[in-house]
Amino acid sequence: MSGTLLDGHDVVLFDLDGTVFRGGELVPGAFEAVREVHRRGVQVRYVTNNASKPDQAVVDHLAGLGLTAERSEVSTSAQAGAAVLAEKLPAGSRVLVVGSAALASEVDRAGLVPVSDFADEPVAVVQGLSTEIAYRDLAEACLAIRAGALWVACNGDRTLPTERGLMPGNGSLVELLRAATDQEPLVAGKPERPLLDRAVDSAGGRAPLMVGDRLDTDIAGAVNAGMPSLMVLTGVSTPGDLLAASAQMRPDHVAADLRGLLRAPAEVAIGAQAGWHVRVEDSGLELSRADGEADALAALRALCAAWWAVSSGAVEVCAADERAKAALRELGLA
Numbered sequence: 001m002s003g004t005l006l007d008g009h010d011v012v013l014f015d016l017d018g019t020v021f022r023g024g025e026l027v028p029g030a031f032e033a034v035r036e037v038h039r040r041g042v043q044v045r046y047v048t049n050n051a052s053k054p055d056q057a058v059v060d061h062l063a064g065l066g067l068t069a070e071r072s073e074v075s076t077s078a079q080a081g082a083a084v085l086a087e088k089l090p091a092g093s094r095v096l097v098v099g100s101a102a103l104a105s106e107v108d109r110a111g112l113v114p115v116s117d118f119a120d121e122p123v124a125v126v127q128g129l130s131t132e133i134a135y136r137d138l139a140e141a142c143l144a145i146r147a148g149a150l151w152v153a154c155n156g157d158r159t160l161p162t163e164r165g166l167m168p169g170n171g172s173l174v175e176l177l178r179a180a181t182d183q184e185p186l187v188a189g190k191p192e193r194p195l196l197d198r199a200v201d202s203a204g205g206r207a208p209l210m211v212g213d214r215l216d217t218d219i220a221g222a223v224n225a226g227m228p229s230l231m232v233l234t235g236v237s238t239p240g241d242l243l244a245a246s247a248q249m250r251p252d253h254v255a256a257d258l259r260g261l262l263r264a265p266a267e268v269a270i271g272a273q274a275g276w277h278v279r280v281e282d283s284g285l286e287l288s289r290a291d292g293e294a295d296a297l298a299a300l301r302a303l304c305a306a307w308w309a310v311s312s313g314a315v316e317v318c319a320a321d322e323r324a325k326a327a328l329r330e331l332g333l334a
Contacts, residue, residue, distance in 0.1 A: 002201045003264050004263060005261050005263060005264070006262070007265075015047060015214070022174075022234070031066055033257075033258035036262055046194065047190070050128055055079070073124070086111060094121060094123060095125070095139075096114075096120070096122035098128070100216060107126060118143040124152065125144050125152070142180045146183075151177075153171075155171065157169035182253065190218055191223075193331060209228055212232070219237075222251070223247075228253075232257050233256055242304060243304055253269050265300070265305075273295075275292045278302050294323035294324070297331075
């Protein structure tokens with residue numbers, strides 16, 4: 001297959017939750033898209049802000065969904081968090097771990113000593129998501145941070161997509177400690193660079209492409225790292241979120257799902273779209289369609305291009321004809 005968005009990229013960084021799968025289900029188009037990336041010899045890195053599972057568990061989960069993966073293809077925010085600590089602390093330093101056994105294992109692998117009590121005199125706190133976190137864990141971390149311990153958060157995702165819907169993410173618990181300590185953590189995962197930089201370096205990549213569903217983590221991370229991105233509409237962020245996105249959270253391309261990787265770049269790029277006309281007015285945007293197929297996602301790309309050229313933030317969109325009304329209803333913008 002030639003002439004696709006994959007051309008010119010030597011590594012694709014896939015977010016997982018909401019992009020490749022939702023809980024125990026593959027998202028539509030994920031299987032064929034990932035298979036084609038592998039078939040073309042483009043490196044794959046599964047880049048996840050979820051710090052609760054070891055890399056092998058991620059591999060096993062992907063295998064259970066029908067995708068092949070190697071441990072070397074998995075980059076987690078737990079790994080990135082441990083690496084940030086190792087860069088800033090002497091070997092053997094004690095780190096209070098708020099999170100899963102997988103996070104504690106990464107801290108140990110980095111040459112540091114994981115502990116769970118403030119009485120152990122930790123010099124740092126690392127925080128990642130675990131469904132087993134209790135008040136005691138947060139209280140011990142609060143005491144350590146207030147005593148001057150370095151605080152590293154594996155990620156700041158406030159929610160976690162699952163097959164049941166959005167659940168609380170690590171960022172929600174980070175907010176709790178932020179309120180309790182009046183301190184700010186260093187963040188290792190998206191949208192900060194450590195996780196993405198490590199993933200690209202591990203693949204020997206020079207021309208990466210980031211693919212994700214969240215503007216505030218996946219896409220903002222790509223912007224921070226200076227790499228192009230594809231947003232898919234299978235997870236958290238919506239067409240309305242995309243239209244209102246600030247310059248720090250704007251993707252280069254948008255598609256319904258991962259099959260956008262297999263389309264020509266111009267077909268999924270944010271920009272003017274043949275047949276769609278967008279007029280910027282004082283009260284918002286007016287969308288119209290003269291004739292032809294009314295592709296709602298093409299309308300979204302045209303709306304984003306027009307609005308981003310003049311402003312940012314929420315905007316009212318109206319339709320000048322029935323095709324435009326149908327497209328806006330499909331996008332949830334009407």
